[in-house]
Amino acid sequence: MTAPTAVLLGFDAHPDALADLDRLPPAxxxxxxxxxxHLVRAQVRGADLERRGLWDLSGCRKVCLDADKRWRLVYQxxxxxxxxxxxxxxxxxxxxxxxxxxxxxIAARRLQLLTARAPRSS
Numbered sequence: 001m002t003a004p005t006a007v008l009l010g011f012d013a014h015p016d017a018l019a020d021l022d023r024l025p026p027a028x029x030x031x032x033x034x035x036x037x038h039l040v041r042a043q044v045r046g047a048d049l050e051r052r053g054l055w056d057l058s059g060c061r062k063v064c065l066d067a068d069k070r071w072r073l074v075y076q077x078x079x080x081x082x083x084x085x086x087x088x089x090x091x092x093x094x095x096x097x098x099x100x101x102x103x104x105x106i107a108a109r110r111l112q113l114l115t116a117r118a119p120r121s122s
Contacts, residue, residue: 008042010080010089014110020095024071031065032073032095039063039075039090046075052101055108060093072098074107 021032038044046061057074065071074094080086093110096103 005041005043007040008086008088009040009077010084010086011036011040011092012078012081012089013092014094016110017092017094020106021092024065024095028065028071031071035063035065035073036090036092045077046073049074049104052104052108055101055104057104057108057111060107060111065095070098072096072103074103 021029024032035044039046044063046063049057049060049062051057060074060076063073063075065073072095073092076091076093078089078091080089094103094107096106098104
């Protein structure tokens with residue numbers, strides 16, 4: 001039996017992204033959890049995103065959750081928060097259907113809201 005791979009990256013998520021996971025069909029939800037586990041262990045990386053529909057999602061990555069490529073995770077690789085034992089973290093932005101760029105539209109709106117709330121440095 002092989003030893004489990006250590007968690008190398010922290011994990012954080014947009015609060016609504018956790019609700020997205022709960023709304024996924026059961027088999028897709030299980031795939032999402034498995035993929036997130038692989039991401040924090042740095043065993044895989046999703047493909048880079050750029051423009052999707054009307055949105056520029058540069059700096060984000062995607063993971064396909066099913067063989068038909070109908071379901072996605074959208075996340076960022078970020079520096080870890082202060083006092084974290086990790087140097088980086090996986091930040092889940094959205095989970096959902098690819099159809100009509102739905103998951104990308106949701107991710108872009110959430111990123112815009114996060115950017116709008118970020119304090120400006122003087």
